[in-house]
Every structure is written in structure tokens, then in C-alpha cells.
Amino acid sequence: MTQTSRAPARIDRFFSMPSARADSWRDLVGLAQRWETGKGDRKAVEAALGELAVMEEFHAYPGIRLMSALRDRLAADAAQGFTSLARNISSAIITRDYKHDPAEWETSEDVANTPADRLPPTLGRGEAHRPYFEVLVVSPAPAARWQHMAGEFRRLRRPEDEFIYEPVFVGSLEDAVCAAIVNPDLAAVIIYDGFGQRSRHDAPVLRSVLEATGLAAAADERGELSLFLADGIKSIRPELDIYLLSDRAVEKTAGDVRASAIRRVFYQIEEPLELHLSVLEGVRARYETPFFDNLKRYARRPVGTFHALPIARGKSVFKSDWIRDMGEFYGINLFLAESSATTGGLDSLLEPTGNIKKAQEMAARAFGADHVFFVTNGTSTSNKMVHQALVAPGDIVILDRNCHKSHHYGLVLAGGQPLYVDAFPMTEYSMYGAVPLKTIKSALLDLKEEGRLDKLRIVDLTNCTFDGHIYNTRRVMEECLAIKPDVVFLWDEAWFAFARWSPFLRPRTAMGGAEAIEKWLRDPASLQAYEKQQKELGDKPSREKLLATRLIPDPRKVRLRVYQTNSTHKSMSAIRQGSMVLVKDVDFHNVEAQFHEAIFTHASTSPNQQLIASLDVARRQMELEGYGLVQNAIEIALDIRREVNSHPVISRYFKVLGAPEMVPAEYRSAGFVDALTPGTTWGDFLRSAREDEFCLDFTRMTVVCGSAGFDGTQFKGLLADKYSIQLNKTSRNSVLLQSNINNTRSDVAHLIRVLLEISTDIEDRLANGGEAARQAFAARVKSLMTDVPDLPNFSHFHESFRKDAGKKTAEGDMRTAFYGAYKAEFCEYIPLRSPDIDRRLKEGPDMVSANFVIPYPPGFPIMVPGQVITKETIDFMRKLDVKEIHGYESARGLKLLKADTPAAKARRTAA
Known part of the structure; x- marks a missing residue:
């Protein structure tokens, strides 16, 4: 689904944002440089700019003025000027400098005198930095008026505003939905009554997504699109504030149950400043962090501490000859913000009545x-x-x-x-x-x-x-x-x-x-x-x-x-x-x-x-930028999947598993295979998400390493010790990679380089080691990928711990078994390899686990207190080659409950 270099960049490629947007700008700069040096074609530049222009309509930057300047330079055959401006825009998008540097919104021709209604949106000159966001404006006004309307929004700005925003204009329901999906910088939506339904652009995939979600069909049935659009946007991005401007009976609209998605209804634009202040107030309501804000204020106060927390205020640390380095490492604020008090602006986590209570209520809303x-x-x-x-x-x-x-x-x-x-x-x-x-x-x-x-x-x-x-x-x-x-x-x-x-x-x-x-x-x-x-x-x-x-x-x-x-x-x-x-x-x-x-x-x-x-x-972060961060985490994961599974060398030894390997077909009724399967659309994925019994979280990638001769624990250690790549979970022949809101494309590049180096080392060893090396490698792979132990299912609880359970149900009294093992006289140990285990499996008496036994991997209890141990569990234990097994002492063996525990005797007596 990610957009490859020079792939069509139509509006329906919106799921490749945000990195594909930056890639497209870099591609444009590359084409422009070739044109400038006489090695490229002006028509190629024109085509690339045309593709980009459609996507850029859904972002405030670079905006109408800079895009017009690019077109003017292209029309005038000013290759050098075009390349320079395109390079500046590309750099500003990658670095996000346009959010705080007013110069990024200007061309060299308009640096001198910019009219007030065209001031760069991030700052007035000389202002301090303020957080920046964008507002989607859905308007029936012709596109020719949008720049003028943007100027009207800018004239509402005041020096005392906490934030600064720039409007993004669209004229239809489909374009509004697309903008909500494409643009992660949106924090609010303003809807004017009277807009149309269809996009101005050819967007077949967009329409397929609308159909998959039911939005398109429902929209066709309803003449009133405003409330429907508000509901649709809320279903996509519930964190966005939505404001409706109508020239009809706004009182009736505000009382409509369908208007629950709308934060406030205005009568058209009779109160533009109120609309502006409402947008800012809505963002401030998400930006507020009640406990953190109070903690910062507390840290700035002079406080005398007579409670049991010596490091509070940091005096015991910074005045020490021996632990001052801890203070220097963590910084003074960590200690100024420490206290065991729940008064003085703080609150109690156990009985919150103040800012913690409010912070929890805000989290509930989020x-x-x-x-x-x-x-x-x-x-x-x-x-x-x-x-x-x-x-x-x-x-x-x-x-x-x-x-x-x-x-x-x-x-x-x-x-x-x-x-x-x-x-x-x-x-x-x-x-x-x-x-x-x-x-x-x-x-x-x-x-x-x-x-x-x-x-x-x-x-x-x-x-x-x-x-x-x-x-x-x-x-x-x-x-x-x-x-x-x-x-x-x-x-x-x-x-x-x-x-x-x-x-x-x-x-x-x-x-x-x-x-x-x-x-x-x-x-x-x-x-x-x-x-x-x-x-x-x-x-x-x-x-x-x-x-x-x-x-x-x-x-x-x-x-x-x-x-x-x-x-x-x-x-x-x-x-x-x-x-x-x-x-x-x-x-x-x-x-x-x-x-x-x-x-x-x-x-x-x-x-x-x-x-x-x-x-x-x-x-706070997730309410204001979580949508874009999660989209980026998903795209990072898709990049890793694509690069690993398609690389000519890496794919010989490593593979990221997809739905066919991870989810049996019987649980995928929609027929979804993988996000990267050719011909798959996001409509297919949406149907899978709605209909299938199970689907996969793309951000979690099971990488098979057994085919490279590594067990999971061994490969995890190699990545950590030699390449400083950390991960958590392993299995017998795989490791789990996770992308998250912290990852960048640089992380992907580092991972791919490391996997290529490991794969190349394997190739060299096999090529130089002769037939003996190839046979040893094949045997190792077979032991990891083919000779795998069966996974044991839960057997049953011993009758001593079944209480009043019925004949068909398998619940048990695990608590009694657990605490019964606290008495040493009721327990016994049998070594795992002892023939006594095999004898008891055949002849009895039952072996009953006295505690939890949890091997890592796989990381779940294969024995629980009161469970009867079966041959399948013993076979699995004996084939395990992991070092970490919680609840199992290899020197003593399995800890078992004896047949004469009080619970067993009571059960026999009752019988």
C-alpha cells in the first residue's frame, strides 16, 4: 500500500502518507535538478507537480501561494528558480520547519513587504513559538475565494492566542473525508452548509473506502450532508472538534440528536471571533494536562519538606559528594517535582478529588x-x-x-x-x-x-x-x-x-x-x-x-x-x-x-x-497528534515487511509472517491475505476489519529467524550485543519486532542494513565452508523449523480441586492448590528426565502441578496449580531449549502436590 518512487500519486494514495508525501517532494526535486542540468524532461516535472498538487490541496503548507509560484516558474521555464523553491518546500516538509519559521512560507520575491492578511501562518515576525495546527474548512464557496477566506481567518489572530492555526479548504464530502485521513495536523473541522458530495478529483479508491464503511450509500440517501459528514469524520478521527455554520434554523439543528458529534453550532459567520476563540478553546481543552501543569507549578515554588522523602527538592543529592552525579544525570526538575504530599496543588492517586481526578476524566474522554x-x-x-x-x-x-x-x-x-x-x-x-x-x-x-x-x-x-x-x-x-x-x-x-x-x-x-x-x-x-x-x-x-x-x-x-x-x-x-x-x-x-x-x-x-x-x-499527545503518529508506526511496519520479504538476499534467510501464516483461512472470511499483496485495496482491509474473526496488528512483525539458523533467543542476543537493536519477545524460531510512535525511517534503514549484513555473512560462510558447512546449516534449520515440539493444551484440574464443577466444564479451584503448596510436607519433586515420570504417566497416580510453570518463550503457563500433568506437557518440557522457565527448578525437578493433601482427602471423603 505504500507508494513507491514514481508510482502514481493520485489522491487515492492517501494511505501512504506521511512519508510518501515527503518522498514525492524529493522525487520532484530530483526531476527538477535533472531538468535544470539539461539531463531531464520538463514534462516529467510538470507531471510530477500535477500529481503532488492534488495531494497538497489537503495541507495548509505549502499552500496556494507557493504552489502558484512553482507553477509560474515552471511556465516561465525558470528551471533554477523552480528547483530552488521546490527544494526549500521539500526541506520544510521533512523538517517541519514551516510550523515555526515564517520564512518557509515566503518566496524570495515577497520577503520585503507581505500584506497582513498574507502573513505566514506560524508566527508574526518577532513572536515567540506557539504550537501550530490546521483546521479543515468545508465550504460551498468557489475555490477562487478560498485564499481570501484564509486571509479573514488570519486577521482574527491575536498576540494572546495560545496556539496558531492555518485553514485548509475543501468543497465536498469526499474531499473532507480524504483530508481527515490524509492530514494528521488537523485539530478541528469547520463545516459550512451547502457543500457537495463528490470530489473534484478522480479518486476510485477513496470511493471504495467510502463504500466499505457505508458512508457513500448513506450519503446518497440523505439530502442533508452536514450532520452526516460530522458523524463520518468523528468515526474516522473522534479527537477532532467539529463546528457547524448554518443559515437555517440553528436552534433546531443544535437540538438534533444527530448533532452530538458537533462541538458548537453557529448561525453562519455572524460571530467570526467567537468561532476563532471556540477553535482555540477546543484545542486548549485537549492540550491541558491538569496534573502535569500543577506539578510544574509545584516545582517552581519554594517548599519546606518535613515528610519522608529525602530526595524531594534534591538537597540530599546535590549537596552530596557521593551521589551528586545522579542529580546531574537526571536534572534538578525531577527532584523539585518529587513529594509524598497530596496537598499544595497536588492530589492523591488513591482518593483523587482534584487534578488527578480531572486528568482521569480527560483520559476517559480521549x-x-x-x-x-x-x-x-x-x-x-x-x-x-x-x-x-x-x-x-x-x-x-x-x-x-x-x-x-x-x-x-x-x-x-x-x-x-x-x-x-x-x-x-x-x-x-x-x-x-x-x-x-x-x-x-x-x-x-x-x-x-x-x-x-x-x-x-x-x-x-x-x-x-x-x-x-x-x-x-x-x-x-x-x-x-x-x-x-x-x-x-x-x-x-x-x-x-x-x-x-x-x-x-x-x-x-x-x-x-x-x-x-x-x-x-x-x-x-x-x-x-x-x-x-x-x-x-x-x-x-x-x-x-x-x-x-x-x-x-x-x-x-x-x-x-x-x-x-x-x-x-x-x-x-x-x-x-x-x-x-x-x-x-x-x-x-x-x-x-x-x-x-x-x-x-x-x-x-x-x-x-x-x-x-x-x-x-x-x-495529551495522542489527542493532538496521535493519529499521525500511529499512521507513521503502521507505515514503518509496512516498510519493514516489504523490504525484508522482497529483498533478494535477506528474504532467503528471514521472513516477516503475514496473515496466511498467522491466521488460519477459516478465521478470515473476507478473504484478506496481506496489506502488501498486489491488488489489495484498503477497502479490502476495512472489510476484513469489520467481518473477519481475527486480523493482524500491522505494527507487530513476527520475523522468522530459524531459516537463518538462529533460535529466537540467540538471534535476540545477536541483535542486542552486536548491533544495539533491542526487542522483547522470541519464540523457538522467530523474534517479534514492534513499530511504535517512537520509530523513524532511519530505524528501518538500520534494521535492513543489519539483516543484510547477517544474511551476507551466512552466504559467505556457506560458500567458504564447503559441503560440511552446508549440511550443518541445513540440519540446524531443520531442527528449528521442522523438528518443533507440539504445543500442549490445558489438560484438566485434578478432582481434588474441582469443587462443585460439572461433568462437562473444566473449571477448577486453583487458589486451594496454590496455597496448598505452601506446606512443604504436601509437596514432592521429580526430576524432568526421571523414569518415575514416565511410569506415573502410564500407571499413576496423577502428577498434579503445585505451581505455575512458565517457559520464556512461549511465555504462558504450561502448568498451573492443581492441573494434572500429561504426556504432551512433559514432551514439550523435555524438548524445550530455553534458559528461562519461571516456576521450575532444574536441580530439583517438577514441584508436585502429593495425593494426601488436605484438599485431596476432603474430596475423597466427600465422594
């Missing part, structure tokens, strides 16, 4: 949640908080066995009984995918048939998974609610906080899915759809029919209760361990008190002030 709670102990703590708040001893939780260990430990602490469901295996790469919906529904139906559905409390899933599998959150929740209308959902989105700012990923987040369900529940058609399906299913539908049907819940009974945990630090600009709990729960008032008790239990009473401030600032 993420589309009802409530947000900041957590400074990482998402491991966030997950435990939710479990403790919602799960009582004996409650059943449907849990992805492959989830993060904090969920398992959370249930141990809460006393919940996990009913483990397994994800689909990817044995070739020694990893699991995600849990199929059919598996989840089967667990729900099992509980229903056993008469135990009332004991089910939570469905707990990881979205997206470590390896990038994204659930269809709306479908999962709707079908589960069709079986149990009040079930609670916990979505662990530790790696997925950034997805809120992608229009393609947002619907697949927990809050995005919940928002769609909320909207559906309000629609009278929802009840009609439910009743129609009930007639089709009949009075007593078979289990097979229920599993094969996309179930519709009864909107009259649904209690929508959704919790989402985010490791904000993993994908946003927050300090390590910064996390959030997002809540959209219609019954939260019933559990709010116990939720606060969970916070008191798990949260530190001495939270780090800088960490809280970073959560506040991370929200």
Missing part, C-alpha cells in the same frame, strides 16, 4: 470510556485490580490459558475458578494465536447445559495478543451476551492502547466494540433483528446450530459491562509501569466501592509523581 483509573504499578496490577473488584470466591472466569500471568495470579488472589479456553496453535512457530469464538461459545453453552451459567462472572481475553492477533471485539461480546446477557468482559489490551487513534484498529478495541454495541442497543432495529433470529432458530435450537450462527443478543436484557486494561507505557509516551483501567459498565455504581477497595489493596500509597504526570501528558 479513550471513549466512562471512567479511567491511572495505575503506577503496570498492567499486571491493573488486571489484578479488576479481578479483585469483580470476582468473588467461587465465581467462574472464562480465561485464555495463553494470557499474561497476572490474570492467573489475580484469580488465585480473588478465589475465582478459571475455565481455561485454548487459542488456536501455530505449532510451526511455537506460539499460540487467539481463542476462536466457537471455543468461547462452547464454554458458555457447557455452563448453561450444566445449570452453572449463573456462576460465570467474566470472559477474560487478550487483545491484541503479543504476536498481533486482534479479536472482533464487537462480535465476541454480542455473541457472549446472547447466551449470558450480564456477563462482564475484561480485555487485556496492554499492547494496544495506541489503537484508539487508528480508524482501522479502533473498532476492534474493547471501547470501540462497546461503543458500537451501545449505538446498536439504542436502535429500534436491534430488537427486530433479535426477534427475527429467534424465529429462525426455533424454540430449542441445537448446540450445533447455536455454534454455527452469529448470535444476536436480546437488547432488552443486555447489561453492557466492559473493562479494558492498557499498558500506556508500551505504546504511548508514558514512563515505564504507567497503566490505565478503562471502564464502560452500566452497573459500575454497584461495584464502584469494591473497585476502590481493589485500588487500595494493590496500588502503592507512594505513587511516583513523574509517572502520573507522564500518563497525563501521554493522553
